[in-house]
Amino acid sequence: MPGVTLALDPGDDAACTRAALAAHDPAAGRITVHPTPGTTRADDLALDVLAALDKPYTPPGPWSRAHGLLWAATAAWILATSARHVTVLRAHLLAPPTWRLLLDLQQRTGIHLTLVCHRTTPPALTAALHQTAHTTTTGLPPHALPCPQPSTSLPPIPRASSLDWLTIPTLTRLALSDIPEPLCTTCTPAPPSTKGRPLLDSLPSEAVQRIHRLAHPQHAAALATTLVTGAPFHHLATATLADYHPTRATLTLHAPPHGRTPARCATYELPPWAGLLLDATAHYLSLTTASTRLLAPPEHSLAPLLQSAEHCRLRPPQHPHPTKRPTRYAFPAALPDGPDWTAFVDIPDLPPHLAGAVQRRRRLKEQGTRWREWERMYVDAAAFHAEHHHLDPTDPDHDSPLMTWIARQRHLKGCGELALARITELDALGMIWSKNAGAWERGHAYARAWAARTGHLAIPVKATLDGYAIGAWMRRQRKAAGLTDHQHHALDALDPLWQLEPDWNRSYRRLTAYLAEGGSLTGPVNRTGHTSDPHFRPGSWLRKQNCLASTGGHTAQQTALLDALGPWQTTSPPQPH
Template structure:
């Protein structure tokens, strides 16, 4: 399991007067694109699961999570750690730290130990509560004054967000997804795969204007990294679902710059190592980190959930949620004065490739 043996000391920020300017300054510093999160716990909640959901929400993930037991907080914290390492997040400021219960504090310190992030806990009381004091006694920390660490609102710099204010909800038609559903029976093999360049493979073209939008939609669509990474991989490789399932954790580079997919019968492309575009790397990194955090990853399929969630959506459902689909057949012309009907369902071609050898 991944751990950081010597995480940075915790900063305990004392704000005994609960000054609104300090809270606003902390919130203004929130900028995941620059590795900084500010967590403002949901009012009236103190539990470990509620805090994990607050962290995931700050990361831009939909909560509550689906597929896990309702009161089990472990999967949520493992997902927090995977996304924290993948993005990467280096600084976390937690407001209202004096309200957390012991379990929530323990899980927060475990997140720090797994990821090595710099953690600042803001206590809005004159005296440190007993639960927080006991948690801090087990680790290194130092005191800081809110006046010094959290400048007044007018001097705080508000971050520039990378995501568009009102992202487009138009459908994006990707020819690469035409072969996503397939009857190919492809399995993993023990090959020495050539690179895509060596095989002469031309990756599917994704317009520059669509790349950031696809990444933004995948980031917001699901907290399950294997689903986001699997769909992102299909978009930049045109691989079918059976071929995607051949990838093991060891087939992905730790920096997520390359990924090997296997096709021993050469039903489609043959085994090859694909370069991963920069927009898709965070999803692949999060998937790899989640496996390394939770399992013995040797031989484990990459695009599976090591936390064993139940009843997760199908990959095509995730794609439609992100408004990604293959090019659609032309719609029949609507007769004049005909009643307007709802849009037709997405057509996902079911293809079979012809087996051949090089």
């Protein structure tokens, strides 16, 4: 039986969508993905699939914006769990690159992929499925239907930034880190020692759930290993794929030859919940790079792992309140809102009261009026973004408090005083951190807002959006020859046809809509479009393209787009005058 099914729901029946959502049961191996409305990037669908797999916590940093790593993590979690059937709703709204990535995910994992089209199947999707063995059904296939007794719906998963902090004693030694050194060549790992550092017998179930909801497989496995073994980071970095034995559920950690803390090589027994995370990490490494490092990324960096721990709101025991008020101490300029990891690193020139004083001020900052003000203004920023699709208010009469607050957040980030969790939440709203140095990012934010409203970037040259000349900015991007690859990919994610002239772009989209409603490329020149666009003259526009093709007036992209529709040129093109 083919591994891909195209389910047709041309009437967009609400019962079909409800049945697909009711069939979502990860414990039974059935996953239903409902793409986030208004998103067009392929990475956004990967995040939706990870959320459907109960992995919604994406740590801040460049990893969450990496194209191939997100899809590799998705495939790794599918291979490590019991997911066997994945149903994607609203498949007709996805971009062609997203379809190809979904088909590639099916080839990697062997799942049964069901694409549900609630409208007429796009020609590009039909072409993508032409080279893949698939079946076409009307309505949902049996494996995408709910069981006779569907499982009870789970409560919504809270955001990581809204969770309470959990204190885990075994995280005390995680921040101890040395420069990576060569591994030991010959050793006889001993059983884990309980002398000096007793191993953890049990963990709070809430901590285990938070680690399982991390989308990064390596970070989830590293935190799980730290919580179980209490090993520092420079011991985690020594583990390789050969040190993990899935059948015996054991992991061997080595001691660097000249580590800062005395230790020895030891083999640890892992609980089943931690073995699942290490299985996902092994699949993730096989899908990304040839690196054999199991619990540390190729750059051997401790900071991203600590950020993931903060993102899950897990911290080591904090210092108690100081017994007496310190006298005359100048606090450093940057005081993050996360846990005090440096309190457990040996810094000889640190005053003895530093850790307690810093923690006391941090607690006052979190519980004071500024914390409540931030939550209130963030709600206003989210409401502005929901209405305008960007976060760049320019009207001082209506948005003066919001403009002042946004300027304050830019200043705090520049000084290093803005917490990583808050930076992540503002990035989700399209925050423009530097309006002067990031002029291109500001224009891209308005282009993203335009695409969210209209679905394309065929913007007239004189068009404006909330006072910003978005049409002129888009014209400069079409004429620019020095755009970076990142900028090209960012615009391609919004509209693959953004490099075309706006008039031609809009007419081509009207033609594809006309063909999707049953129109034909051949017929009378004066024929009109369907009822949804009666003023469009497809025959007249095609005749004009025929004249341009005969004189070489088309670009290579325009010719490829027209040829993909079928035979559109007449046998005897009119001669130019």
